[in-house]
Amino acid sequence: MAQATLKGNPITLVGTQVKVGDKAPDFTVNKNLLETASLADYAGKVKLISVVPSLDTGVCDAQTRRFNEEAAKLGDNVVVLTISVDLPFAQSRWCGAAGIDKVITLSDYKNHSFGKNYGVLIDELRLLMRSIFVIDANDTIQYVEYLSEMTDHPNYEAAIEAVKKLV
Template identity: 65%
Template sequence: MAKVTFKGNPVTLAGEEVKVGDQAPNFTALDNNLSEKSLNNYKGVRIISVVPSLDTGVCDAQTRRFNEEATKLDNVSVITISCDLPFAQKRWCGASGLENAITLSDHRDLSFGQAYGVVMKELRLLARAVFVIDSDNKVIYTEYVSEGTNHPDYDSALEVAKGAK
């Protein structure tokens, strides 16, 4: 499993670590209207941006950056997943001017977090991570950010997404 700290303290990640070349695990999460969604609801190349909470500076910046960059790419969508409640995600989308951003809540049963190995057991939050999944549901990029308060490597993830089919 990836080694991750949050605010300098080691955390235990629960679930299965995902590696490049794996078939992307399916999951269920809730959208802003409390509708259940899964990976299969989204087609094409997907950047899955995992954040602990949209209400923090780094998570806000990460979500904005991936969504802004994705508008320049064909056939690429960004799915932001956190344990924030769907109501909080909807409020954040409206306040940020990103009403069309796809945000999913894993709060209910941690289905995504367990499937991708990003549940921080001690906090019941998701660890910061980025996954790029191609249109054949193959994982083509993974990053488990080693310190939860740091930014991910945006450029590497976006470069992989640009070249994906």
């Protein structure tokens, strides 16, 4: 189990963290209450996965808006996914209010498959730790950013550059 912080207070991350060069672990998340998605649903595409604790917080809101803006510039061979444990209803409501139309939001609320498989499930809160993953079209991890402090912003530029190198 890895350690991170929330406003300086220690939190425990459950699962196995991945590194560049690893085969991307599969996962099952929800598109809505009844329909699921997995890594295979995005086969053949470069995937930028933006992980946030909750869309209803300031940094998560800013992170998702930023990647939505960037997604429009990355082309058809790239998919940008935002994964949180927010219920699919809340994700849909938030996207509508925020005008998010390029990022696909997915929910890990049901079984925390993504959180455990990527080492970002926060044991104490059952939320996901802010992180970024770039996975190539062959499902190999090409970029990873695990933030050590939950309230920090990720390195947007580095993540976008990692995607651009693959397209």
